Amino acid sequence: MRHRTARGWFWTSTALAIVLAATVVLYSTRGWIWLGVTPIGDARVPFSDAAAQLAAADDCANGAGEWEYGVCFLPSVRAETHSQTYEPWLTFQRLGLTASLYVPVAFAMIGVFYLALCLAFRPANGTQAAWLLLFLFSPAVQLAIERANFDLLTSAILCLAARCLADRRPAVAIAGCLALGVDTSLKVYTGLSAILAWIVRRDRRAMIAIAALLSTLAAIAIVGPDSIIALGHGAPEGRTRFSTGAHWLMRERGLAWSIAAAVMASIAFAVAWLVLEHRTPRALFSRYPHRTALLQIAFLTAVPLFLIKDSYDYRFVLWLPCLSLLVAFVCDQSLDRAWRRFALVLLSLCAIVFCAELPCMLLDRLGSGTARLVDGIVLIKQFSVWIVAALLAVLFALSIRDRAKLPA
Secondary structure (H helix, E strand, O other): OHHHHHHHHHHHHHHHHHHHHHHHHHHHHOHHHHHOOOOOOOOOOOOHHHHHHHHHHHHHHOOOOEEEOOEEEEOOOOOOOOEEEOOOHHHHHHOOOOHHHHHHHHHHHHHHHHHHHHHHHOOOOHHHHHHHHHHHOOHHHHHHHHHOOOHHHHHHHHHHHHHHHOOOOHHHHHHHHHHHHHHHHHOHHHHHHHHOHHHHOOOOOHHHHHHHHHHHHHHHHHHOHHHHHHHHHOOOOOOOOOEEOOOHHHHHHOHHHHHHHHHHHHHHHHHHHHHHOOOOOOOOHHHOHHHHHHHHHHHHHHHHHHHHOOEEHHHHHHOHHHHHHHHHHHOOOOOOHHHHHHHHHHHHHHHHHHHOHHHHHHHHOOOHHHHHHHHHHHHHHHHHHHHHHHHHHHHHHHHHHOOOOOOO
């Protein structure tokens, strides 16, 4: 056991050192283009999302923007492209977290994100480390890194909350509920995972359900109910090939493509359920309490967001914690072959989705004659996301049905 733990720390530390060193090199060389992350423009420096988020609070504090309840829209809510800020971000600005600090804030957030994901995956061998590095260096995740989008912080807090909720001590689980409440106050779309945090527990005590409810209500109070409604007017839906969401096909390709994607996802769900439902070993998910909690919490954030709002590919950092359990399944030789194949198929589909922009960027360089190929890759990505969401739903449902208690 001690040897296995030492190996886990070795591979975890190695993966963390690689991604941290790579980020410093990529920042100094602006080398993200070689990973499939197309620059927004010459005027946009790296970490532009962090700069914009903090600058929005600065501008609103100085009287700019249009206010709806507690939300400030820049330049206005009616502008085709706009940003917005709200509590607690405005309080952070008053406490000194201004746009002048965006570079150190970005590096700190990226470091926390990498640490959280490396500890979440905790690779025990080279194969698991390779899967982790594949996804961390994917264009989708590196898009979030290059922009320093605050979804990186959201993902890191999800990992912390899952770690706490998987702990057998009720007080630690309550801390996990509080972490999700903090996450919800920063990004409202994590609210479903916050209010349903109690379902992650095997011993579903009333105190944990109450903590989940109270932490969610506190987050709503911090942001403000009226402000949450106003945020429904938020940033416009993504309309480029860097965008992903259930509405994307309907808007960009029409009803027929949308129906086809929904039907394919439904078939994938039904087939996977029929194959796995009777082959699920007793207490399978209780072998991996932490990774199962990661799956459940991240699923409750990422998939509902996929269904209700189109967004840019950097939001796949919210899907990433789900994959920790799949990596463990692939490498678990004691599992039924059907389960290991299911995990491998799902990981492969995720790799297609996370990495789709790299071949698109390479084809772009060959000229306009490749436009049809690029369009085909984009459609493959969009259909793959639907299937990934369906298969994750199967995994989520089976994990919830597993009623084994937390290990002592």
